[in-house]
Amino acid sequence: MYDRVKGFRDFYPEEMQARRWAMDAVEDVARRYGFREIGTPALEATEMYVDKSGEEIVEELYSFEDKGGREVALTPELTPSVARMVVAKQQALSKPIKWVSTRPFWRYEQVQQGRFREFYQTNVDIFGSAEPAADAEILAVAVDMLTDLGLTSEDFEIRVSHRDILSGLLESFDADVDTREAIRTVDKRAKLDREEYLDALYEAGLSHDQAEEFDGLLQSGEDELDALAERSEAVADATENLREVLDATADFGVREHVTLSLSTARGLDYYTGVVFECFDSTGEVSRAVFGGGRYDDLIEGFGGQPTPAVGFAPGHATLQLLCERAGVWPAEELTTDYYVLQVGDTRPTAARIARDLRERGNVVESDVADRSFGAQMGYADDVNAETVVIVGEQDLENDEVTLKEMDGGEQVSVPVDSFPGEHDRPTFEDFA
């Protein structure tokens, strides 16, 4: 009768359980690294995005005037809200500030595979450290999230680049280059054919020969960073910083997952140092799974004290695509520890048993619809109950209940008074 809005999704329990598993795994990594959860509003002043976000984001804003005449927008990304929060309590907050949150964002985009108008991201940021160790910790959190989801170095790679190397190289040519435009072109490199790409670099101010040379430099491996450094002091400083970050990732235990890739640029203008993107090693998920990087100027741009920052934001739709491709996405099916089945007028005992099992941490369902034995068994099967506790009038006359293990079909009778006993999260095996 009513349709959901295009680009918005309903998640039924089976799929939601799998998504919750992934979100919990991702958040738990950040939590163990000492990132602290924050909560942020769904609406912000439209002005903030017009001033601070890129043109593309502003074009895709869900914005409107509220009943009080305020121009407001559904948040299309977290960074401006977080910057606002950092600035609002800058003096009181102990540095470095390490924040995490998972929530939906909204953009009026073209709907396609892994891209929706309502999409979920986990944002992870460090404010207040310009040190390579901060970049490396962010990379380590990213890698640990992926490996905790069950992915291996066969499944993904993190491609690391540096904005100051890109801009330094561009400025090292004898040309009047629009570095911002040229970097945006590098970001689109994989989507453009060779000619379009070189033309776009030409439009940004490089000659055709320079464009070819620049692109050649972007293919440099780690052993060629020293050669790049000779082009200018700016490039030398940036390669030094990049090398320190790569060295730090070794200390953090994630070096093997990280590769140099100067043709990685990231689309957003606000990045300032190390940038990175995660890719499916097989290429089956063709877009970047997620990305991040350093943005040292943003907080000052929001009126705060100069505050270096680095962060990233895995999107859960593309993470799911990668997990599915790699075969680590969980089966989308319900799990239930116990179904307490009532035969005849046995609710007082059944309800007591269900309550006791729940108190011991189990997921327990029982009949609330006065249904037949068969209907209850069918439902227990639908929710994948591991064990059914049959509470029957006749059994109760013998002070017993029957436990049925649903997978194998094994049954045992147990004394009702001592069931379920004192075990934490007891299973069928504890009684068999």
Add this chain to the structure above:
Amino acid sequence: MYDRVKGFRDFYPEEMQARRWAMDAVEDVARRYGFREIGTPALEATEMYVDKSGEEIVEELYSFEDKGGREVALTPELTPSVARMVVAKQQALSKPIKWVSTRPFWRYEQVQQGRFREFYQTNVDIFGSAEPAADAEILAVAVDMLTDLGLTSEDFEIRVSHRDILSGLLESFDADVDTREAIRTVDKRAKLDREEYLDALYEAGLSHDQAEEFDGLLQSGEDELDALAERSEAVADATENLREVLDATADFGVREHVTLSLSTARGLDYYTGVVFECFDSTGEVSRAVFGGGRYDDLIEGFGGQPTPAVGFAPGHATLQLLCERAGVWPAEELTTDYYVLQVGDTRPTAARIARDLRERGNVVESDVADRSFGAQMGYADDVNAETVVIVGEQDLENDEVTLKEMDGGEQVSVPVDSFPGEHDRPTFEDFA
């Protein structure tokens, strides 16, 4: 520089941690009862609320036209979305359907204590059972949520009423009564003075004497239900149903928390049977903490098969007020298991130790900002680290690190190679 939008809140980590504790406790109860998490969109077609929600909700909608010309609204409540989802997969879904979700909603309301324009609710619903056991299970979930938060029968009471008793009583008078309007008046009883209240019942069609008599009937205790039942068959059926629900709450172990209160009515029009509200026993939190009830006609109204339903939705702002009043709201402060402090060039070892401690489930921070001993100690204190692992160059020469228990100040040296060993979530005591 930018302000947040009025009625919207930022949650910094200390407060967020307390809120997360409460949300987790509430969700965990529903989870153990076999309620399954669903995910729902933030935007729906405005039309759905105009058709299905009360006038008050429509007046407070954040609604607008999206870039595709769709009239959309920020969801002000969950029930219409859930009804839409049930109808969309009605045949495929195993009954009873038991769903839970926690998320924000948005209404352009007057901002006041415990009431914001962005507010969080946990919605809990059962679809597909008209049996008293379903009502009782919902009441049991509500009570268990409150007791799991640390609240006792001294702190709260659940006041139970029945829409069909109210309407049956109203129809038992020799008068042409607008029952919907009269029930709305009962819902406002506590906010109106006596004269306003009786006048409003008069406006709804009762004479002044009838209004007085009706209000007297609403004060009936449980032992007076039989007398009420004599007024009409409809009232007799409804009192019978209410009694069965109350009896079932005894089986579910929550009878002591539930009291009869016929002057409880709930504001929303769609309720059909049992309705209830949770109140602060001390009255300090003066509004209902939350409420719920049966709404058997809603799914059919959304174009689905007739499907009885019962549910409730605790709001986290008022829950917090109650917990604070009762002294069970947790201290709003960060918790950290370990801070790994680096003295000199010890990052490789410090990072390895931090990694190992995290793998064992601990929350661990370490220096990512190249800070002094004192600055690191200050930070460890700010994040309430329980134990500081001091990784110093000199200690490492002796293959040792120093553990400092921050509360008592006790210190021990431990061999670096065997630290932290194989313990799950090790603490200072495991090494002292």
